[in-house]
Amino acid sequence: MKLVTVFPKSGACGLPAFPRFTCCSTATGRPRAMIDGETLTNRRTAAASALASRHLSRPDSRTLLLIVTGLLASYLAVAHRAVRPIEAVLVWGCHAQRVQALADTLEHQGLKAKPAADLTDALSVADIVSCATTSREPLIVGQHLRPGTHLDLVGAFTPEMRGPTTMLFAAAACS
Structure with a gap:
């Protein structure tokens, strides 16, 4: 038990x-x-995300975008790098100080990381997007993603919490 x-x-x-x-x-x-x-919880969640990425993301995925600045973020970055040849990590969040602190932490862990000033620009270059948020406002708009981008959604646990827009889900269901 x-x-x-x-x-x-x-x-x-x-x-x-x-x-x-x-x-x-x-x-x-x-x-x-x-x-x-x-x-x-952080290790299990990151491991599950990486396992999904190993089966669903493109094998040549090199750029990871983290839409998360909490404690889970560094676990996600390390886990994704364990299954894909991640060369660059972009970090986006609502609080610039937390974004920079996470990028610095990831750099100290041997990952090439930097803050993403613009979410739309970051979405357009990412191979894997790992979004761990409890945001109630959608952050990820489908047309900003490149075809073949792997979208890893973690953190939302109520119907009101949103990472992507509803239209992104509808488009994925139709493809």
Whole structure:
């Protein structure tokens, strides 16, 4: 059995929303392990994204666009680089200071990363777009993507949260 604690308002205190996972014996119910929930969630999410990319993105994908500046972002970049020959990482977000901090972090991890000043321009050159957002406004417009771009959507967990526009989904369904 896995018991997950979720505290959505803990971010206001600088704490993770998923502080821990407790794994219990199915025979006795006794706790067997306590695992850092934030790290486990970030690693699992990034691994799932990279696995999808390995099967769905073009093998020659070299440019990754991250539309995310939170803790998950660096995990996503490293995971995608593990399955594709990523040479450049573009970072876009609503807060310039967080975008620059992430680009600097990725540079220190050995990735060639830089802030993307314009989302439309970044979408037009990216081979893989990894969008991990809880934005309620659509950010990705289909006609800004190049044909064959792999779109990795993570983070939205309610119908109101949007990464791409509804028309992008409709166009994908028809192709």
